[in-house]
Amino acid sequence: MSSPLPVKSLLRARAPHTHTKVTYLELFFDLVFVFGVTQISHFFLKNLTIEGGIQAGMMVLAVWWVWGFTSWVTNWLDPEKMPVRLFMFALMLAGLVLSTSVAEAFGDRGLIFAAAYMVMQVGRSLFTLFAVKNHSRSNYRNFIRITAWLSLSGVFWITGAFAEGPERMMIWGGALLIEYLGPISAFWVPGLGGTRTDEWDVEGAHMSERCALFIIIALGESILVTGATFAHMAVTLPEIAAFLCAFVSIASLWWIYFDAGADDGAAKIAASEDPGKMARLAYTYIHAVIVAGIILSAVGDEMVLAHASGHVDPIGIFVILGGPALFLTGTLLFKRVISGRYPLSHVAGLGLTGALIFAAPFATPLLLAALATGVLVLVAVWEKMSLRTRDCG
Incomplete structure (x- = not known):
């Protein structure tokens, strides 16, 4: 009797001390989420209420989670292998359906959104379960747990899609809570227990690069929103000032994240003895805060472009100041993980942003946005100077 043919591995080939590159297909896959992020920001702009903010926040968490889990999977699976490539295209299609449904997820397209989301989450986990079965027993058991969660x-x-309103x-809040508790609880399942983070076998540099690329997606969406809004406006001095303010704000967000944090994070996770633990905290949870801050900042930029003068209402104050505050909170926590300390520049930036709340009732939207942007510029310059002093010392 002949022995069975070996099962061809769909896993990435890894060599010691080498970086697993991000493939073109992964970058192509990300384009679906450019549209998704844009849909979320437009949804919030049309629903500037507390309820609209909560709903937009839930959509950010859902979109980030489905993208993040896919990035974890492509950390192990090789998108250059044909079965994986075809499955990635299938995920892209489901992701496009999901993105087109975001704006009406709490309306008439709730079931479409929920179905697309679950096809991506459960379908991807089942495919990975099949792919790793004969090649990584620890990951196989891990994906049994993940699929269960x-x-x-x-x-x-799905149940929530048949309900309405609150x-x-x-x-759906319960669904998100279950999913976000999964990694913290090590995907504990009765009879199987949980998974240790050192069993996750993460290629750290690849994970950090994927998350950095999603930051680029979110910043790119901000550029698109700013440009598209300004293109349809009368060219007046307030609008020009708002346009320039938005650009400086976006550039400052990029500078604060990428000037040192991104590379330091990549080096830290690549050298970590437990990259799975760091990937879970720094690149799965904390990056959700950073992304939410960028998206909220984009909403604020578009709001100020459309209404540069006049009175700032409470929701406007929340949006204009909340975006930078969320972003600074996320980058503060991220840099705490990778450096072991809280950057004083970020702490001061959060304090100054909070202080602007007291000036907000007396400011126009443009002035408030300019002050918030000034805080971001200050943080970027302060951190740059402190890093230069540290390196010289």
Whole structure:
């Protein structure tokens, strides 16, 4: 009797001390989420209420989570292998359906959104389960746990799609809570237990690069929103000032994240003895805060472009100041993980942003945005100078 043919591996080939590159297909896959992020920001602009903000926040968490889990999977699976490539295209199609449904997820397209989301989450986990079965026993057991958790949350997603209004928000909030608790609880399942982070076998440099690229996506969406809004406006001095303010704000966000944090994070996780643990905290949870801050900042930029003068209402104050505050909070926590300390520049930036709340009732939207942008510039320059002093010392 002949022995069975060996099963061809769909995993990436790894060599010691080498960096697994991000493939062109992964970059292509990300384009779907450019559209998704744009849809979320437009949704919030049309629903500038507390309820609209909560709903937009939930969509940010959902989109980030489905993208993040896919990035974890492509850390192990090789997109250059034909079965993986074809499956990535299938995920892209589901992601496009999801993105087109974001704006009406709490309306008429709730079931379409929930179904597309669950196809991506559960379908991707089942495919990975099949792919690693004969090649990585620890990952195989891990994806049994992950599939169980995502299937449980799927019940809430689909059930919530048949509810309406606040009831849908509560049920979907439960679904998000289940998914976000999964990694923290090591995807514990009765009879299987949990997974240790040192069993996740993450290629750290690849993970950090993928997350940095999503930051680029979010910043790129800000550029698109700013440019598209300005292109349809009368060219007056307030609008020009708002346009320049938005650009400086976006550039400052890029500078604060990429000037040192991104490379330092890549080096830290690549040298870590437990890259899975760092990837979970710094690149899965904390980056969600950073991305949310960028998206909220984009909403603020578009709001100021459309209404540069006049009175700032409470929701306007929240959007204009909340975006930079969320971003600084996220980068503060991220840099704490990678450096072991809280950057004083970021702490001061958060304090100054908070202080602007007291000036907001007396400022126009443009002035408030300019002050918030000034804080971001100050943080960027302060951190640059402190890093230069540290290196010279």
